[in-house]
Amino acid sequence: MPAPRPTPLVFPDGDDWIVFAPVSRLALRTNAAAADRFRSLVETVPGAGPDAAAPGFAPTQVTISPTNACTQRCVYCYGTPAHANAARLDPAFCHAALEVVAGYAAAQDAPLRAIFHGVGEPTAAWSTFVECVELVDDVARRRAVARRLDLCTGGQVSAARAAWIASRFDSVQVSIDGPADVQNRQRPRADGADALAAPLALARAVLAAGRRVCVKGTVTAATVGRLDEIVEFVATAVGPVRLDLGMMFGPPWVDPAAAAPPDWREFVAAFARAIDRGRALGVDVQHPCVSLGTLVAEPAARVASHVCLAPPDVVTAFYDVPREGSATPELGTYGRFDRARGVIDFDHAKRERLEQDQAGQACLECACRAACLGQGGVKGRIPEEIAGLGPVCQARLGVLKELLRRAVPRRVSPVEVAV
Ligand code: SF4
Numbered sequence: 001m002p003a004p005r006p007t008p009l010v011f012p013d014g015d016d017w018i019v020f021a022p023v024s025r026l027a028l029r030t031n032a033a034a035a036d037r038f039r040s041l042v043e044t045v046p047g048a049g050p051d052a053a054a055p056g057f058a059p060t061q062v063t064i065s066p067t068n069a070c071t072q073r074c075v076y077c078y079g080t081p082a083h084a085n086a087a088r089l090d091p092a093f094c095h096a097a098l099e100v101v102a103g104y105a106a107a108q109d110a111p112l113r114a115i116f117h118g119v120g121e122p123t124a125a126w127s128t129f130v131e132c133v134e135l136v137d138d139v140a141r142r143r144a145v146a147r148r149l150d151l152c153t154g155g156q157v158s159a160a161r162a163a164w165i166a167s168r169f170d171s172v173q174v175s176i177d178g179p180a181d182v183q184n185r186q187r188p189r190a191d192g193a194d195a196l197a198a199p200l201a202l203a204r205a206v207l208a209a210g211r212r213v214c215v216k217g218t219v220t221a222a223t224v225g226r227l228d229e230i231v232e233f234v235a236t237a238v239g240p241v242r243l244d245l246g247m248m249f250g251p252p253w254v255d256p257a258a259a260a261p262p263d264w265r266e267f268v269a270a271f272a273r274a275i276d277r278g279r280a281l282g283v284d285v286q287h288p289c290v291s292l293g294t295l296v297a298e299p300a301a302r303v304a305s306h307v308c309l310a311p312p313d314v315v316t317a318f319y320d321v322p323r324e325g326s327a328t329p330e331l332g333t334y335g336r337f338d339r340a341r342g343v344i345d346f347d348h349a350k351r352e353r354l355e356q357d358q359a360g361q362a363c364l365e366c367a368c369r370a371a372c373l374g375q376g377g378v379k380g381r382i383p384e385e386i387a388g389l390g391p392v393c394q395a396r397l398g399v400l401k402e403l404l405r406r407a408v409p410r411r412v413s414p415v416e417v418a419v
């Protein structure tokens with residue numbers, strides 16, 4: 001049976017209609033009658049469809065999770081259960097994995113890309129974090145490959161540590177949900193101290209060092225009405241940076257009285273206003289999972305194997321499965337470090353199965369698929385999150401429409417042509 005294919009997204013934009021054909025990655029603006037004809041389009045672009053063969057194992061990118069511990073107690077934290085796991089990443093394992101990935105990077109004449117991430121806060125295990133950063137540089141130097149270092153952090157670090165990060169990383173994603181009242185309510189520190197000053201100082205230090213900064217804001221029911229203000233806050237307090245605004249989802253362990261997801265329609269409407277406010281202020285408002293950048297990337301780049309190093313010694317296709325993170329992960333595991341031999345044993349049959357299954361039925365039929373990073377839980381988030389095209393996915397589709405509305409050029413009217 002052929003794999004299901006998404007049907008084109010056809011939606012109005014003022015007097016125009018926009019057609020987005022996801023398999024061909026074609027977007028056009030037209031009138032209602034012409035748009036209607038695309039509703040039944042069956043796309044057959046060879047090799048570019050959702051059932052295109054996955055490439056072999058040749059990763060040039062690795063996600064490194066040094067610890068499950070965290071210095072914050074965010075009210076919506078998806079990783080709370082994992083914080084109970086005290087294991088730290090084994091640097092010898094990190095070294096072995098970097099050798100593997102750097103080898104593929106050298107063979108492809110590509111940079112070695114290392115992303116420091118959670119579950120947990122990568123900088124909370126500072127000595128392990130620093131050791132792993134040094135390993136990336138050592139391995140890249142020895143293998144004569146360029147390297148790119150990215151960090152995703154809550155930013156609760158001292159000024160000295162912020163300066164070190166700014167001097168070493170190419171780009172830093174720092175989580176700041178908004179002004180002090182929002183940040184301290186949604187992302188409190190475990191020690192009760194102010195939660196805004198340190199991540200703001202980190203973002204400024206990274207920007208001043210000429211590196212890329214992305215502020216990541218989680219939007220809850222309490223803040224969805226304040227997105228314009230949050231954009232203005234970022235413009236003033238940090239500067240002209242990228243601002244990712246993602247909708248909170250509700251893991252079962254989160255107290256709904258402490259934090260609740262916004263209505264997805266409200267989120268999409270507020271997101272659209274935030275894009276426009278951001279454009280006026282030099283802030284690039286984006287979504288963490290849905291982007292036109294993903295849409296235009298080569299399909300092969302989008303389905304490359306996900307190599308995540310989870311504490312203490314596991315290679316996993318998921319970087320965050322919180323329930324599993326409270327013990328040694330199993331669900332997405334396809335490799336383990338054998339310390340005695342100093343090598344990683346990969347289970348490539350399982351990896352291929354995971355990659356094959358990464359998009360569930362809902363994703364295969366979803367018009368957002370070509371632009372969506374969160375498919376099926378692989379490469380991010382909890383698998384159940386996407387079940388049945390729930391509110392999180394409806395928000396993603398809504399965001400995609402808003403991005404397309406702004407990206408597809410206006411039609412030139414006959415009058416304009418005559419002039
Ligand atoms: S910083 Fe991340 S891992 Fe830590 S509590 Fe907040 S959401 Fe959870």
Ligand code: SF4
Nearest residue numbers: 363366369372393396
């Ligand atoms: S995760 Fe949701 S929005 Fe993304 S492709 Fe799958 S169904 Fe579509």
